[in-house]
Amino acid sequence: ITVEEAPDAGTPADATVCSTEGAFDLNGQLTGADAGGVWTNLGTGTGSGDVLSGSTVDFTGAVAGTYIYEYEIAATATCPNATAEVTITVEEAPDAGVGTDATICNTAASFDLNAQLADADAGTWAKTGGTGSGEDNTNIGTGIIDFTGATAGTYEYTYTVAATANCPGDTEVVTITVEEAPDAGTPADATVCSTEGAFDLNGQLTGADAGGVW
Secondary structure, three states: OOOOOOOOOOEEOOEEEEOOOOOEEHHHHEEOOOOOOEEEEOOOOOOOOOEEEOOEEEOOOOOOEEEEEEEEEOOOOOOOOEEEEEEEEEEOOOOOOEEOOEEEEOOOOOEEHHHHEEOOOOOEEEEEEEOOOOOEOOOHHHOEEEOOOOOOEEEEEEEEEOOOOOOOOEEEEEEEEEEOOOOOOEEOOOOOOOOOOOOOHHHHEEOOOOOOOO
16 A cells, blocks of 8 residues: 655644735645645625735735635545635825925914824924924824914925834824015104104104015
8 A cells, every 4th residue: 555645734823914915825824734836815805905916916906805725735546635724904094194285474374284294193392303383283292383483494294104013104204394574574654844844754663674566
């Protein structure tokens, strides 16, 4: 009697990965498996958008959900085939959105940083740089900044979405450029004589920007 060793597809272990995973090796989820088997996506999971090549799966941008793969060792002349199933759960990666920079005046008393983000997950704001100063960041927790009287310059704010157990965090930077508000100065009235032939109105202003028109 000649006894052949039965094909062994190994002992499978499921896993959870992030949708940023570009080269996940399914072989790493098997213990004691014979080499030479073939992986197949059974198509019975809830996710979609993966790309399987050999034993490697690209989950970049794949839909969050489950993906069920089967590893098969072919039958021999006397032994049946062997299969093992591995379920991979894909988590959606945190997304800090797409930021848009803005230029505003230093009279803006309630500027909403959140309005400068598109398609962002819940996260937090922090000031991380810039050349300007003097803004009021008291309400930065809600994304509201008071730029009243702030100096002209740039203000860099970073929006952070926290990491999860399986996915790294994500950040997006928004730069706000603050311009100094035009200043027509503080006026002072005057009384003159009807013989005054060259009265300079500029002399009645204190702290006014140059270049204005009377």
